[in-house]
Amino acid sequence: xxxxEDLDVKIGLEVHCHLTSLKTKLFCRCxxxxxxKEPNTNICPVCMGLPGSLPVLNEQAVKHALAIxxxxxxxxxxxxxxxxxxxxxPDLPKNFQISQYDKVGGLPLATGGQIRLKDKVxxxxxxxxxxxxxxxxxxxxxxxxxxxxxxxxRSGVALVEIVxxxxxxxxxxxxxxxQKLRAILxxxxxxxxxxxxxxxxDANISVRGGYRVEIKNIGSFKDVEKALSFEVTRQKMLGAKxxxxxxxxxxxxxxxxxxxxxxxxxxxxxxPEADLPPYIITEDLIAETLAAMPELPDAxxxxxxxxxNLPHQAAEILTSHKSLADLFExxxxxxxxxxxxxxxxISDILGYLNRKDLDPSTLKIAPEDIAALARAVDEGLINExxxxxxLLKAATTGKRIEQKIFAEVxxxxxxxxxxxxxxxxxxxxxxxxxxxxxNEKAINYLIGLVMKASGGKTDPHITRSVIVAKLKQLS
Amino acid sequence: xxxxxxxxxxxxVEAIRLGEVSIxxxxxxxxxxxxxxxxxxxxxxxxNSKKALAAAESLDxxxxxxxxxxxxxxxxxxxxxxxxxxxxxxxxxxKILKGYIPPYxxxxxxxxxxxxxxxxxxTNTDEFAMxxxxxxxxxxxxxNPVDKxxxxxxxSGGSGAAVAAGMVPLSLGSDTGxxxxxxxxxxxxxxxxxxxxxxxRYGLISYANSLEQIGPFAANVDDxxxxxxxxxxxxxxxxxxxxxxxxxxxxxxxxxxxxxxxFFGEGVEDAVARSVWRGIEALKDGGYVVExxxxxxLDYALPAYYIIAMAEASSNLARFDGLRYGLSLKSGYRxxxxxxxxxxxxxxxxxxxxxxxxxxxxxxxxxxxxYYLKAQKIRNILKTQFQQLFTKYGLIAGPTMPTTPFKIGxxxxxxxxxxxxxxxxxxxxxxxxxxxxxxxxxEGELPVGLQIIAPYFCEERLFQAAKIVEESLRxx
Ligand SMILES: [Zn+2]
Numbered sequence: 001x002x003x004x005e006d007l008d009v010k011i012g013l014e015v016h017c018h019l020t021s022l023k024t025k026l027f028c029r030c031x032x033x034x035x036x037k038e039p040n041t042n043i044c045p046v047c048m049g050l051p052g053s054l055p056v057l058n059e060q061a062v063k064h065a066l067a068i069x070x071x072x073x074x075x076x077x078x079x080x081x082x083x084x085x086x087x088x089x090p091d092l093p094k095n096f097q098i099s100q101y102d103k104v105g106g107l108p109l110a111t112g113g114q115i116r117l118k119d120k121v122x123x124x125x126x127x128x129x130x131x132x133x134x135x136x137x138x139x140x141x142x143x144x145x146x147x148x149x150x151x152x153x154r155s156g157v158a159l160v161e162i163v164x165x166x167x168x169x170x171x172x173x174x175x176x177x178x179q180k181l182r183a184i185l186x187x188x189x190x191x192x193x194x195x196x197x198x199x200x201x202d203a204n205i206s207v208r209g210g211y212r213v214e215i216k217n218i219g220s221f222k223d224v225e226k227a228l229s230f231e232v233t234r235q236k237m238l239g240a241k242x243x244x245x246x247x248x249x250x251x252x253x254x255x256x257x258x259x260x261x262x263x264x265x266x267x268x269x270x271x272p273e274a275d276l277p278p279y280i281i282t283e284d285l286i287a288e289t290l291a292a293m294p295e296l297p298d299a300x301x302x303x304x305x306x307x308x309n310l311p312h313q314a315a316e317i318l319t320s321h322k323s324l325a326d327l328f329e330x331x332x333x334x335x336x337x338x339x340x341x342x343x344x345x346i347s348d349i350l351g352y353l354n355r356k357d358l359d360p361s362t363l364k365i366a367p368e369d370i371a372a373l374a375r376a377v378d379e380g381l382i383n384e385x386x387x388x389x390x391l392l393k394a395a396t397t398g399k400r401i402e403q404k405i406f407a408e409v410x411x412x413x414x415x416x417x418x419x420x421x422x423x424x425x426x427x428x429x430x431x432x433x434x435x436x437x438x439n440e441k442a443i444n445y446l447i448g449l450v451m452k453a454s455g456g457k458t459d460p461h462i463t464r465s466v467i468v469a470k471l472k473q474l475s
Numbered sequence: 476x477x478x479x480x481x482x483x484x485x486x487x488v489e490a491i492r493l494g495e496v497s498i499x500x501x502x503x504x505x506x507x508x509x510x511x512x513x514x515x516x517x518x519x520x521x522x523n524s525k526k527a528l529a530a531a532e533s534l535d536x537x538x539x540x541x542x543x544x545x546x547x548x549x550x551x552x553x554x555x556x557x558x559x560x561x562x563x564x565x566x567x568x569x570k571i572l573k574g575y576i577p578p579y580x581x582x583x584x585x586x587x588x589x590x591x592x593x594x595x596x597x598t599n600t601d602e603f604a605m606x607x608x609x610x611x612x613x614x615x616x617x618x619n620p621v622d623k624x625x626x627x628x629x630x631s632g633g634s635g636a637a638v639a640a641g642m643v644p645l646s647l648g649s650d651t652g653x654x655x656x657x658x659x660x661x662x663x664x665x666x667x668x669x670x671x672x673x674x675x676r677y678g679l680i681s682y683a684n685s686l687e688q689i690g691p692f693a694a695n696v697d698d699x700x701x702x703x704x705x706x707x708x709x710x711x712x713x714x715x716x717x718x719x720x721x722x723x724x725x726x727x728x729x730x731x732x733x734x735x736x737x738f739f740g741e742g743v744e745d746a747v748a749r750s751v752w753r754g755i756e757a758l759k760d761g762g763y764v765v766e767x768x769x770x771x772x773l774d775y776a777l778p779a780y781y782i783i784a785m786a787e788a789s790s791n792l793a794r795f796d797g798l799r800y801g802l803s804l805k806s807g808y809r810x811x812x813x814x815x816x817x818x819x820x821x822x823x824x825x826x827x828x829x830x831x832x833x834x835x836x837x838x839x840x841x842x843x844x845x846y847y848l849k850a851q852k853i854r855n856i857l858k859t860q861f862q863q864l865f866t867k868y869g870l871i872a873g874p875t876m877p878t879t880p881f882k883i884g885x886x887x888x889x890x891x892x893x894x895x896x897x898x899x900x901x902x903x904x905x906x907x908x909x910x911x912x913x914x915x916x917x918e919g920e921l922p923v924g925l926q927i928i929a930p931y932f933c934e935e936r937l938f939q940a941a942k943i944v945e946e947s948l949r950x951x
Contacts, residue, residue, distance in 0.1 A: 045579050049794050051572070051680040052559040052581060054713050084790050086838070088815055095793035105848070150798075269838035271786060271847060274685035276714050 005169045009232055012125075012166035012204040013174060013224075017185060018132065019064045019158040020192040026131045026158035027055030027098065035195065039137075039151040047131075047156030049093030054275050057082075061158040062279060064190040065109050065129045066289050068160055071184055071296055072124050074113030079280055080129075081107040082273040087266065090150050091133040099161075100128035101270045107278070115164075115184070116298065117176050118316070123165040132157040135197075154197075160190075166204065171228035174203065178221045179320050183297040186322035194361055203228055207235040213245045215256055222357075223251050231256055300325060308338035317346050323361040324350065327370070334371030341374050348388050349395055364398035365391075372401065418450070418458055418466050425449045426470065436467075437475055443467060479504040481551070484644040484698040488548045491538070498538070498549030502531040502593050505551035508642045509596065516618050518627075518637040520556045521564050522596040527551065530593045545591030546705055552587060553637045553646035556597040557604050558689065559678035560584050567680050568600040568612035571822025572801040581678020582713065583647060583689050583706045590705040595643060598633025602824045603792060604649055604682040606630050607657055607896050610887050611826040618883065619662060621922060625880040628661030630654040631692070635662040638692045645702050649679055651687035652780050653875075653900025656912035659692060660875035660924025663914045665699040665941065666692045670931050671907035672717040674703075675710030681791040683784035686904040696913065696945050700938045707934075720932040729869035729936060732758055732765045737773040738873025738899050738926075746918045751874040754915030754925035757947035758872070758940060766868070772860055773902060775853045780901035781894060782837050782850035788827075789834030795822065829890065858906045865930045870940055873899055875912040875924035899926060909934050913941040916948060 022032040028046035045053040062080070069076050083101035100108040102125070113124035134155040138145035162181065168174050182199060185191040193199045201224055206212045215231060218224050227249040234256070244265055247256040295303070297319045304315035304325075318325045324345055331341050353360060370391065377387040394401050426433050429449060435442040443464070450463050479501060481487070490496045506524050513519050534549045554560060557567045559577035561584075566572045580588070587594065601611040609617040609632025617632035619625040620640035627636040631648025635658025638646050648655040650668035659666025667690045674689045681687070691702035709718040734755060739748055759765050797803045797818030804821070808814035823831070837846035864871060877896060886893045903910040908931060912924035925944055929936045 045577075048799065050559075050577065050579070050800070051565070051567070051575070051794065052577070052676075052678040053579075054677050054715075056712060056714050086790050086793060088793065088796065088812070090796075090798055090811060093794065093799065095796060096790050104844070267840045269790070269835065269840075269843075271790070271838055271843070274715070274787065 006232070007169060008208045008236070009169050010166040010206050011168035011171070011174050011228060013164045013168070013177065014202040014204070015162045015178070015181060016132075016200045016202075017068075017160045017162065017191050017193075018195070018198045019061055019160060019190055020195055020198055021190050022058065022060055022064065022158055024058055024060075025156040026058050026061050026129070027156055030156065032157055034153040034157060037153050039149070039153060042153035043155065047093070048152055049095075049155075055098060055273075057276055057279060058158065061129060062109075062281070063285070063289060064158075064188075065127065065160045066281065066285065067188050067190060067293065068162070068185065069110035069113065069127045070286070070289055070293065071188055072113035072115060072127065072162075074110035074124055074127055076110045076281055076286060077107045079107055079278045080109050081278045082276045083270045084273050085130075086269040089133070090148065091136050091155070093134065093152060093155055097131060097133065098273050098276070099130035102126045102128070103270070105272070106270065109281075115177060115180050117173065117180060120167070120173060122167045122173075122177050125163045125165050126161075127163075128161050130159050130161055131155075132159045166206070171225045171232065174228055175221050175225040178224060180297065182221075183320045183322060187294055187296050187300070189294065194359055205231050205235070207232060210235065210239060211242060211245065213247055215247050215249055216259070218249045219251055223249060226251075226254060227256060230254065297322075297325075304328075308332065308342070310338060310342050314342045314346055317350070318342060321350075321360040323359075323363065327360075327363065327365070327367055330367035331370040331374070334368055335375045337371075337374040337378060340377065341370055344370070344374075344388060344391055348392055352392060352395060363395060365395050366400055369394055369401040415462060415466060418462055421450050421453055421458065422463070422466050422470055425453055433471075433474070436471055443471070481505055481508065481641050481644045482694040484547075484550055484693060484701060487550055487644055488546075491548050498531040498534045498593070499528065501549060502527050502551050502595065505595050505643055508640070509637075512620070512640050512642060515623055516620055516627075516636050516640055517615050518598055518617050518633040518640065518642065519553070519596040520566055520568065520599050520612075520614050520633070523563055523594055526563070527593050527595045534591060534593070545589060546701065547587065547590040547592035547645070550592050550645060551595045551643050552592045552702075553596055553598045553634055553643045554584065554587075554594055555604075555631050555634050555646070555648045556600055557649055557680045557682070558584060558647060559680065560594065560597065563594070563597065565597065565680070566614070567603045568609075568614060569602045569822065569824065569827070570613045570802060571795045571797075571819070573613075575801040577678075579678065581689075582675035582710045584678060586706050586708075587647075592645070592705075598631070598637055598646060598648075600633060601630035601654075602827050603680070603788070604630040604651055604654055604687070605788065605826050605830055607653065607893055608883075608886070609633060609658070610883060611824060613824055616883055619880050621663060621920060622880070624882055625921070626661065626883050626885075628658030628876070628880060631666075632658045632661075634692050635659055635664060635666065638662070638664045638694055641694075644694065645698060646692045647689055647702075647706070648692055649682075649687055649689050650900075650904065651683050652784060652904050653897045654687075655690045655692065656875045656900050656910060656924065656926060657897070659912040660914075660926075661880040661922060663917075663922030663924075664692055664694055665696050665911065665913050665945075666690065667699055667703055667911045667934065667937065668903060668909060669703060669707060669934060670720075670909040671904075672715050673707045673720065673909070673932060673934070675706075675708075675713040675716050677710055677712040681787070683787040684791060685787060686780070686784060696938055696942045699911070699941075700934075703934060717932075723930065723933050723936075726869075728867060730763045731868045732763050732870045732872050732927075732940075733768045733864055733868040734765060734872050735768050735770040735773060737770055740774075740898070742895060742898065743874055743877040744879065747874050747876070747878060747923050750915045750917055750923040751925050754913070754944045754947075755872055757915075757944050760947065761940075761943035763870075763940070763943075765872075768864065768868075770860055770864065772853065772857045776857060776902045776905055777894065777898050779850040779853035779857075780897070780905055781833075782846050783854065783905070785830045785834035786838050786847050786850075787834070789831045789838060792823075792827065792831055795819065797822070826890070854905045857902060861902070861906045861908060861928075869929070869933075869936060871928040873926055875900060875926035879917075879919075879921035879923060903928050907931065909937055911937040911941050913944050914948065915944060916951060
């Protein structure tokens with residue numbers, strides 16, 4: 001699927017982002033860090049929804065959500081109101097979720113805003129703050145599991161919901177959008193997107209004005225693209241069912257499965273949460289958040305272009321992964337070779353990560369090593385190819401590069417050494433020498449033999465001139 | 476020492492401090508009285524004898540050592556069974572919570588313990604506080620100590636009856652649309668619904684969370700004020716509790732009383748009206764200026780109240796699904812919807828089901844605007860009108876209940892007739908104002924209550940006025 005606009009397709013995304021930098025959950029004082037804990041130990045009366053418990057808003061969560069809204073250029077409400085979204089499910093201890101509402105009477109944290117892709121502007125519909133439900137664990141798959149286990153450790157963790165307008169027209173665009181959003185969240189420092197379930201996405205898709213289909217359970221950005229591609233093809237061939245269909249992405253089989261079809265949208269009976277007074281978002285808080293706003297990916301890209309003379313494309317790629325952009329800047333702080341280092345990070349390192357399906361943040365490579373390699377190449381100590389090989393090796397093993405390696409791998413450039421090697425090769429390959437005497441093109445074969453004998457370390461230009469000179473003596 | 480009079484908290488505290496009686500004596504007297512009377516009255520769902528006596532003993536020890544014991548100094552107290560008590564079963568008068576033992580204390584319970592009170596038991600209530608007679612309790616109705624064939628009022632009927640019968644000097648109730656003031660009026664005791672946000676709701680199992688407050692019952696005004704002081708104040712666990720209540724300045728209008736004629740509308744028994752007017756006359760004699768006024772929005776208060784209360788109830792009670800606490804069914808239900816529906820069908824009584832259904836209906840798409848939003852509009856108009864009235868008057872007064880307590884079973888078959896008796900008590904819940912019910916002169920045996928409403932955080936003003944009414948009764 002290419003990035004060309006497919007005007008038959010309308011895709012909207014609903015992204016849920018955990019505010020992982022918070023210390024506590026959204027409405028109680030339980031730690032927000034629920035990872036790797038015994039099930040049902042990270043809980044209290046509030047996040048278990050025990051009778052009589054009441055929510056108290058974590059104001060830090062408002063600040064983080066506000067930073068996201070401002071970063072996306074959204075209109076921030078002066079007053080934010082929480083609503084109850086009522087539905088029965090075992091992962092929802094109160095059987096309602098404290099969320100926000102953007103229809104009549106509702107005042108979500110923010111509305112509007114946009115994210116710019118390369119040749120597309122995706123509009124944001126709303127940004128709101130809500131609590132995460134608990135986690136349901138099945139034995140095997142949903143349909144065959146004899147029971148469901150509920151772990152409330154995650155219950156009540158702060159989520160920011162970001163909903164787009166149906167502006168996306170290709171699955172690839174959807175992926176690019178998510179990539180960009182992720183880079184923004186990473187630069188804001190509000191979400192460690194690598195953590196399990198920290199960034200989740202549901203997608204709405206309609207083809208040729210047909211009924212809207214919602215796809216749930218999409219685990220990764222790659223899967224968003226896959227699931228949407230599957231859906232585009234499926235709907236183009238079969239059409240959508242009448243009514244609102246919800247489908248489930250089965251990442252093992254690579255297909256979407258129908259969960260339910262409804263004539264009308266589910267009625268969540270939204271109404272204001274009277275246990276939480278409306279929260280006033282003051283001009284001061286907005287000014288404070290704006291003042292503390294870190295450099296965002298677009299600004300950083302433009303600075304990379306200006307400051308380091310990087311091509312637009314390279315700057316764009318680097319800044320769409322915060323950890324890669326950070327590695328780049330730290331490396332060139334040590335040795336200023338921006339073009340070479342950018343090139344290495346993009347084609348070698350990122351290429352390797354994509355092949356292995358790894359995230360740049362998992363890289364364990366020291367900026368000092370990248371700088372040293374770039375310097376060694378610039379100084380002629382090693383050649384470009386060797387530099388790239390060493391870099392890749394460091395990336396795959398996670399080990400530091402030792403300085404002495406530069407001496408070992410440095411090319412053999414002195415004529416005496418090369419002459420000795422050539423003499424040996426001539427002695428061992430008399431037939432090839434005879435051929436070369438007759439046919440000038442066969443010289444390359446001799447050069448190859450010498451290179452092989454040296455382990456590729458001899459300088460090819462000097463080798464050629466030594467061989468040509470020796471052949472002249474023989475003829 | 477079984478002949479200790481439990482009707483005055485102040486006197487009991489004095490006696491305990493002077494060493495005339497021990498705390499164990501007082502708590503035992505209370506437990507004995509409960510044992511003696513509660514078979515007939517059914518004010519209690521759970522009696523906490525063992526722990527209460529242990530607490531009393533340790534408080535006595537503290538007293539002997541000269542340690543601080545707090546303002547309630549070992550007084551036995553009853554707590555409505557919709558308020559969470561750590562380690563003590565809390566049922567809300569419902570089968571669905573039978574066996575539920577909260578792992579935490581409501582803030583008010585923690586405050587009671589800090590003030591040295593001893594909880595002797597949990598009192599009967601209409602299921603989830605939904606009712607006006609305590610007949611809708613899964614544990615049987617509470618009978619009025621004045622006439623046991625009659626209702627005690629509700630929903631905090633158990634707490635009202637326990638004080639009226641002299642089983643405890645003090646008790647806590649909750650008031651969503653009159654649930655403290657109604658039993659106070661019906662049983663002939665004093666009951667206060669505080670300003671919304673002055674007492675923490677943390678641990679109060681919600682029926683209609685934007686309307687309700689926990690409040691005190693006592694046999695007299697001074698005791699009621701004492702208990703209110705002990706339970707009120709800001710609580711960081713309740714975002715709707717006030718941290719810095721506005722300072723109330725006293726002025727000439729404090730002693731001006733408005734009596735809306737709508738409070739004496741059809742349905743108010745003549746004898747009740749006469750008794751209430753005698754109470755109002757007592758205020759006049761005490762130097763208050765009384766004027767009749769009209770507040771036409773009051774006619775819409777009852778429907779607005781029921782729509783909002785039921786809407787909130789439908790959501791607040793959703794959590795009772797048989798999964799984490801209380802009633803649970805034997806397995807064998809693979810489908811979640813079937814399981815929780817069966818549980819709720821089995822666990823909830825008829826009035827709770829009625830309110831959940833109606834509340835779900837008024838919040839549904841297409842009806843939300845016609846019911847819920849309209850009710851909120853009426854609520855806002857009423858709030859504004861009360862505020863305006865309070866720029867000219869210091870208090871508003873009228874009958875708490877339109878009738879005297881009726882026979883058990885008399886109205887239970889007719890929900891609308893039952894809802895009608897809340898007509899005068901719901902306005903302060905909609906507006907958030909504090910309101911007290913204080914007994915006035917009765918023509919027959921059955922008690923009548925005068926309701927007095929004050930501006931926000933002016934509970935003190937209510938106590939002053941109520942005391943004048945109380946004293947006029949004593950002189951008679
Ligand atoms: Zn918690």
